[in-house]
Amino acid sequence: MKKLHIHIMNNRNSAYVYQATEQQVREAMDRNEDIVNAYELTMGSSEYDYDRWTQSDLSDFLDKMRTANVLMGYTFPTNDIKGYAPNLKWIHFNSSGIEHITPFHWVPDGVQLTNSRGVHQPKSGETFATFLGMMNSAIPQLYTAQRQGKWDRIFTTVIKGKTLVVLGVGCQGGEVAKQGKKMGMRVIGIDPYVKHHPNCDEVVTIDRMQEVFAHADFLAISAPLTKETYRIIGEEQLGWLPQTASVMNVARGQLLDSDALDQKLRKGQIAGAILDVFDKEPLEEDSPLWSTPNLLLTPHVSSDDPVNYMPRCLDILMRNIRNYVNGAQLENLVDTAREY
């Protein structure tokens, strides 16, 4: 059998956590020694935005893609892939969310897409446990009081027995649910496709959102961003939550109407919130969210682990090379119709 040609494209101006180093690649190859003769591997790099690619970014990429069977990367030209990469079998994204490149009309017949959902554990699990504990201890409210130099003695009780609603129980939501269960919470998932989840007491469909929101102590937003989920949580949906509830968004900023959240927090109609993701990142310096009361912001850091992230991405790639060689189905396939 002819060796597969794997091409790994780094975006050199991305944070280092998202770039595969030669050493990480070598270590991933060593961890998967059994298939080391099944492929040849090349590496390249480019600017992040395609319209800023240099001449040599493009010529090097096109040169590699003439023979590449597998591309691992994040951004690349999507027009005429069949023409410039006639041998391409699949594209592996080194991210979980791939909404940046939707809709998927550009995907040629016979080319599969895989993403890196699942690589964020165990880091994401630790962060989700942090946020759940912080919401329960009213840390967003207490930090607002601290900024105002106010001794505001809010007492809280243990988290055990409280109700966590998880919107979207895929890889990320499943991890939120797992942390909730570990803390002794009652966990309700909302998902259009998942019917049961080992870490949810119950999973309901989206049409029951209002009903389950009414009993939530905490809402975790952990859905993929698609045309269906864009602004899925707005003023109306936030209004279904009790005044004592807190909200965290760890998925994508566009899932949530952050202006509506800002208003609810200012009016005290929601107790507190933690946001790790935003419409525009970095968040603009003049965004009102920086000083919204009872809101804590983290700069999209909940899930990306500088030690473990890229090795786990590379391991998915390696497992899929093995799957391909054995004629098995690839893991982490993207459903192009659902867009995740």
Next chain:
Amino acid sequence: MKSQDKINIMVLTAEDSLKVFRFTQDRIDAVLERFPEHKDKVNIYTVRTSTSFENTPGWNTNDYELFKDGIKDADVLIGYMFPLEDLSQTAPHLKWIHIIGAGIEHLHPLTWVPNGVTLTNNRGAHGPKTCEYAMMALLMLANNMPRLGTAQHRNFWDGHFVSVIKGSRVAIIGAGKQGSAVALAAKRLGLFTIGIDIDVTPRADFDEIYEPGKLHEVLSDSDYVAVTLPMTQETERSIGKMEFAAMKQGAGFFNISRGKIVDTLALIESLSSGHISGAILDVFDAEPLPKDSPLWSTPNLIITPHMGCDDEENYIHRTLDIVFDNLSKFIAKAPMQNEVDKHKGY
């Protein structure tokens, strides 16, 4: 109120006490239900003064009268603060005082305790809440939440990535009930736990335990430092300049025991210079923390207003459980749990 054939238990509480510390009849009824074997042996009565005795300006004449009237029949007193002088005269039957606090330095020195009266404290009542708070504090430090809070205050997108806490090391200074709750939290997160205590007997959830002489050595090799000491003459300001200097560059620090154990200025200096990476404080020299305290604006610090270990729903339930667990021993005149060593002061 006195009952001839029952143990007379006086609960001293205040009209203005916070929900978390309030002795309601519901909560008292609930403990009698939980301990049906003691239900007929005790006569519990509540003395509700206008405010707590430690509050300035303290009690009015009526409050003193209420206290005097209640205490003269009491075999047992459950309370936090009250007039300490002449107890042997005002409380001729008193045999046992249970203090609703784990730290009782507000009653030091304990020379006022009449002969024949046993003093117990509330250590352990805070367990589950302390464990949750400690888990959160460790995770917040691991995720650089104090630093990110400071960045938010400055509208600054401080994007940087950190790895997992699992496998890190935590020094827990004071390995009593509170320190043990922190150790349990740390073990659940996969940390290596090192205790510092005058008693180095091995105990659950501590991988290692050393005497105070080893403090600096342990600090130099720990990613996180938790202060869980009782407040005594020996521990006052025992975490100062030298101790912060001994800590690892980038260490995370939290104090949930008593503010006076830590030299606040040394902490501020260590945070401001970036030597330690972040801190969380639940306790302070003076509480409420004064308006003009420099702590309010110290970078990389998160302040919680002494609420971390007190469970609003369960604190009084757990307090009463400690008292009722002790009742059989009290009746049998056997040593009780949580007895305070009058010389050590805790």
